[in-house]
Amino acid sequence: MSFVTRGFRGRRRETDESGRVPPGQYRTDDFPVLSAGPTPHTPLAEWSFTIASESGEELARWSWEELRALPSETVTVDIHCVTKWSKLDTTWEGASVDTLLAGIETDAAYVTAWSDGGYTTNLPLEDVTDGKAWVAFGYDGEPLDPEHGGPARLLVPHLYFWKSAKWVRGLRLMDDDDPGFWESLGYHLYGDPWREQRYWGD
Amino acid sequence: MARTAVLGRLGAAAPIAWRLAELVELVPETPRVASLLLSVPGWPGHTAGQHVDVRLTAQDGYQAQRSYSIAAPAESERVVLTVERLEDGEVSPFLVDDLRAGDRFELRGPIGGYFVWDEGSGGPLQLVAGGSGVVPLMAMLRHRAAVGSDVPATLLYSARSPEEVIYREELDRLGGGDGGPQVVYTLTRERPSGWTGYDRRIDGEMLAEVFGRPDADAMAFVCGPTRFVEVAADGLVALGYDPSRVRTERFGPSGRS
Incomplete structure (x- = not known):
């Protein structure tokens, strides 16, 4: 049982959120920005997205135009940031990771996403397949802002949002789970918001 | 950093414990900002730039969590949080306006290993x-x-x-x-x-x-x-x-x- 703080009542939302806000989160209607360093500004002409093997071999690669020419999906999902905010019913446009991995044979169990600026994050392969993850380039009907990860970011809404790597440039297929940027700095290896897996040991 | 070293630390990592913080003194800094000088028994120490998670629980079990930066240096005996009261906030107005010396609430940390300097x-x-x-x-x-x-x-x-x-x-x-x-x-x-x-x-x-x-x-x-x-x-x-x-x-x- 948690310690009750004298006089704290809190401000419950009047609307029923039908169990959509995970423990320790609060709902916001803003779209806060979090990132560890400056926003990269890679020109689209130099941009590409790569699927690589663990050894770094390039298995597939798309230019910006090629990625945009792939079938795209529009999805409306709830997102949950480890800094406590959750935002409901966010609408994104992007290419499903299933589309990007189609035709690639692999025994990998994990992927590491990498980004402009050096950011990385690790995920089980099964968490980015079967309709669970996208490379998103549109938000709310507009091109994705650079501060929110544009031109494209990974979108994995069922995990804390640091897993949805901004400025994503590729996925590396991995045999083992290799801690990424925040995962090496104290944040949870998996990051399930419903189990409140924020930090090491949670 | 070697992957096995990180995984070893992850495997051994204990959860960051929730601790009880007691307000020793509230220092007004500006009309909207105050510093909370806290006594936190068992505090493991921190590096400048890190933050804490605060968890408040109401009588009926309702909880709210927020993150706040630590204002105190690593050398400080007290954990000091400097909090800006957000007009439409749920937690910050309580911390700045309602909390009295001797009141207690839960926090855990320190958190964050990148935005740090020593x-x-x-x-x-x-x-x-x-x-x-x-x-x-x-x-x-x-x-x-x-x-x-x-x-x-x-x-x-x-x-x-x-x-x-x-x-x-x-x-x-x-x-x-x-x-x-x-x-x-x-x-x-x-x-x-x-x-x-x-x-x-x-x-x-x-x-x-x-x-x-x-x-x-x-x-x-x-x-x-x-x-x-x-x-x-x-x-x-x-x-x-x-x-x-x-x-x-x-x-x-x-x-x-």
Whole structure:
């Protein structure tokens, strides 16, 4: 049982959120920005997205135009940031990771996403397949802002949002789970918001 | 870092425990900002720049969590949080207005291993603060002073008015002392009569004047609202700062509702 703080009542939302806000989160209607360093500004002409093997071999690669020419999906999902905010019913446009991995044979169990600026994050392969993850380039009907990860970011809404790597440039297929940027700095290896897996040991 | 080393630490990692913090004293800093001086038995220590998670529980079990930067240096016996009261906030008005000395609440930490500086990190230390974004940067300046570091340090601090400058007296004292940091203010809305300092939002020209060309070992920390951080971080990169040595922390909405 948690310690009750004298006089704290809190401000419950009047609307029923039908169990959509995970423990320790609060709902916001803003779209806060979090990132560890400056926003990269890679020109689209130099941009590409790569699927690589663990050894770094390039298995597939798309230019910006090629990625945009792939079938795209529009999805409306709830997102949950480890800094406590959750935002409901966010609408994104992007290419499903299933589309990007189609035709690639692999025994990998994990992927590491990498980004402009050096950011990385690790995920089980099964968490980015079967309709669970996208490379998103549109938000709310507009091109994705650079501060929110544009031109494209990974979108994995069922995990804390640091897993949805901004400025994503590729996925590396991995045999083992290799801690990424925040995962090496104290944040949870998996990051399930419903189990409140924020930090090491949670 | 070797993967096996990290996995080893992960495997051995104990959860970051919730601890009971007791308010020893509440120090008003500005009309909207106060510092909470806390006694936290069992506190494991921290590095300047880190934050804590606060969890408040109501009588009926309802809970709310928020994150706050630590203002105290690593050397401090107290955990000090400096909290800005957000008008439509759920937790910050309670902490700033309702909490009394002796009241207790839960917190856990320290959290965050990137936006941190200690003497061993080197420098020069280049700090850019917007509003209450000064809090984690103040922890760095307090640590620098506490250990008598001679790492050159500069703080460029943007506030709306003189009344909204947090830690004004302490910053002036630190800045005026021997080997103290250079402290430069810009006041964007209201200025005292006779003000000769900067009177506008930060821009590339101001960053160039205050920080100049980067030393290869310079470390920059930028904290403030999103727009502010975008301008400051982009501006430092344009001056030649290595993006990997410009670390950012942001708060507040994006401006896009």
